[in-house]
Amino acid sequence: MKHNNCKIIGITGGIATGKSTVTSMLIEKGYKVIDADKIAKQVVSKDSSVYREIVTYFGEDILKNDGTIDRKKLGNLVFRDEYSRKKLNDIVHPHVLLTIKETIKRNMEKEKILFIDVPLLIEEIDNFKKYGIVFDEIWLVYTDEKTQLNRLIRRNDISEEEAIYRIKSQMPIDMKKRYVTRIIDNRGDKKRLEEQVDEVLKEII
Template sequence: MKHTSTKIIGITGGIATGKSAVSSILREKGYRVIDADIIARQVVEKNQPALKELVAHFGQAILDDDGNLNRQALGDLVFSNPQFLEDLNKITHPYIFDRLKKTIEKDCLHYDFVFVDVPLLFEVYDELEEWDIRFYEIWLVYLDQDRQLERLIKRNKLSRSQALARINTQIPMDEKKKLATRIIDNRGDLTDLRNNVEEILSEFIH
């Protein structure tokens, strides 16, 4: 990453732990938040090179009738086979990280603080470093696995086994806690979460 005085803070967690809610709170307070998930969706839009590579690898079954990516079909495929998930990442990550890096560099020209929401930050940490994407701090949105499982089943309308399969592809939350700079506890309600974010911001900014 080009030299910058901007502090880049990574926001991460596990699937369905509340990262989007934290990002929304930060945006409400006027902070710049880059969402890596949005970038990941953009690079596999219709006619994008990454989608063409995915179709060449996994076949037409991952597309809907309009030629767009069927995320449910792709998810069912890759989360049932570790090799397929690895193949997906090998195809998409270069496109995602290239766009992510360019977005961060652009925002560093305009902001003192840039938050980057990366769902699997610790899982792809080495790759991010290879792309020279580095963080001043990493904040973890924490949720215990029982609540995480409950939220994921409800949000994505998955069976318990499907939800567990997705959670188990990620580093356990308790391991991530040891790697993070700060912990944002999301075991309460939205008001509790907002208070926790505000407390951490107060400590960090001042």
Template sequence: MIAGLTGGIATGKSTVSNMFRQLGAAIVDADRIARLVVEPDRPAWRDLVAHFGEGILLADRTIDRVRLGQIVFSDASQREVLNRIVHPRVREEADRQTADFLRENPRRPVIHDVPLLIETGLYRRMDKVIVVYVDEPTQMRRLMQRNCLSEEEAIRRIRAQMPIEQKKAYADYLIDNRGTLEETRSQVERVWEELKAAT
């Protein structure tokens, strides 16, 4: 069983992913892999520097994620370039990790934690899709608090993604994360039991 886990920015997807991990899921974390594939001198890093210039680098030659974020969140064409460079490398590493997990234990559900699961079409490769949901006002409030953003910056980041209301339509399982942690955990536990039963 391979399930895809997604949500929108500041919906609590990482919290839900950690809950699944604690229950025993094998997690393939696209964000973690994305950081790995852009480490200095790796092919994706070289392509990013060639396109965006050395202004996106910190003193230690790692990518300045804040600077790169400012560029791509204000220009859709630049965001497309970033995605074209990074996504194929992320997918390759995710496939390798999935194969390793399934070799280790074919009866253990594997969950792909992918922010852009729907947008990239990766959801089609999943047996089930889990969407972590909060309404947009909650999303906005959490994002402004978490990242110390102005309302305008928060809106721009939220608008750069598919609206969370649209993502709901793709969900086999919807986890409503507007309540308490305990309420979210009980939903995660229920989904986990169903995934295990279907594996």
């Protein structure tokens, strides 16, 4: 897929490294961000074909009283079992990738830069290529594993054991550094994070 004059920039990180904070900053600055997680929530909405496939495979125990998918219950299942996680990804990801591709097509004439926020971008990079989605740059929102662990426990109100399971289910954050164009270091405060975002934006514009 040719981008014309529009730059496609992927934003990734590890769980609880501060990726959403960076994308919020970009949105506030007027940039368009395509959020893979939001798209994933839309494609599994109640009574969609994806929803039915997930319920058929994982059973009705993963549903809330209103019939919608309980993401916490489903998360607890898949973070502990690699096969289940792969199965869920196989069901959901093709629909997410197709929606991302269509959203890029709709927006690339009017935007100079399109940001795509994808938690598992490096792990999924080959699938993006299959759908013709090519990134001009990939930014990694980085923090060390100890900070990541503490933030995840606080943010999700989960045990240390549960947080470790979730972090271990992803590629180690230090390994991700090898695959990216730029690293945004989020070990400091929010002010320092925003300064880095501004610096990087100046460089690419």
